[in-house]
Amino acid sequence: MELFNQFKAIQKKQKAYGMVLSIASWDSNTEAPKECFPHRADLLSIISGESFSLAVSEEYQGVIAELLNRMDELDELQKKEVLKAKKSLDKIVKIPKQEYVDYSKLINLSQRVWEEAKENDDYDQFKPYLKKIIEAKKKQIEFRSDREDKYNVLLDDFEEGMTMELYDQFFDAIKKDLVPFVKEVLKKKKDEEDAFITTAYDTKKQKAFVEYLMDVFHYDYNRGRLKESVHPFTWNTHSKDVRFTVRYLENLLFSSIFAGIHELGHALYEQQIDEKFDMTNLNGGASMGIHESQSRFYENMVGRSRMFWEAHYDKLKSIFPEQLNKVSLEQFYRGINKVDESFIRVEADELTYPLHILIRYEIERMIFDEGVDLDELPAIWNAKMKQYLNIEPTKDSDGILQDVHWSAGMFGYFPTYALGSAYAAQIYYTMRDDIDFDALIRENNIKAINVWLEEKIHQFGSSKKPLEILKDVTGEAFDPKYYIRYLKEKYSELY
């Protein structure tokens, strides 16, 4: 259809801009020297401006509107492409351009202020910016829709189909079943011989082990790259270009191993998406939550299992004989699954992690749904830490100022982290019913795991919605009971 070709031509142009901006951002995070940024931001803003104008152009809006009237002439995938384009368009088209420009300036500035405030442990320094960001977000939602439940709009932006109602059920289950369990586990922890966790490991050798893991997980080097960056991340433009980063810290061997496996999980997902989606808007993973389910599946269910290290511990020991020769496999397994109270989300273990997210969810909900007084936030944060984890931060950098997200306007994002782990658990039990998971991991047959996930999840890219994927894979709607069951089974055996 001629009209659809016109639609594809505009999309292709958008993709071209998108690729340039995306490669620039990969470069910013891995290679670019720090003095290049002012000129670079200036020049890149021209490309972003062009890209924005194209995305809201009358021609493009007209094409989409007409296609929506002629949907019966399109095949199933074409329909999905049009609907997705319409949804993206609706998110931006009603917001006045000046509002956009002001907002991106505010965000750029806020992130710098946040960094300083965090360094100075000074919430009051960040508060006026936080207030402006929240006001801007609320205003944007008003431009987009007349919905009263503003937080639901934000939740849906990051995880289509998720609402406060569904998240409340999820977090209520965590509060009811997991919080008491975590408290019991924390009471049982005792001093173990685990100095090997924080001893020094040569970073070049750590890199060698991460490269070994890339082979173990069948990462395709011809369609990707590994680099270093301060915060590990995965980057992709389509299934033929999927890169990721890790960082190597001498006294934190586990950081490079598990952040490495985590990012490999994201990367495998992207590499296994059917190439027919490469040049469409249905490329890339289905959602934040589904993406995180894959990274956490590989990191925790595979990487932190006993079976995995039955297959790979000898290799690690051969690289670090001095540090590990006297450490048994069992000690090592306990070390990588050590539970501890901690203030900082990104350092939290698998068991206490969802409680960190619970706190952020409840506070975001108060901000957007109840209109909490921003002066109160640090105290509310600390009280919730006390309530759920029994520790109380003494400085804001250990509390409310620790994460970058809010300074970047990303409200509604945090819950997807916990949701991803919960999806992963539900998928995990389905997989175990279908294939001999333990034996495959023990035999170092990760390929069979990859194939299973490719067939059930990865190949579809974002042509299916997150809750639809979960239903198709597991035969059930999302149910947090699997996540609680998984954590209880694993940690009652350990503690």
Ligand SMILES: [Zn+2]
């Ligand atoms: Zn991740």
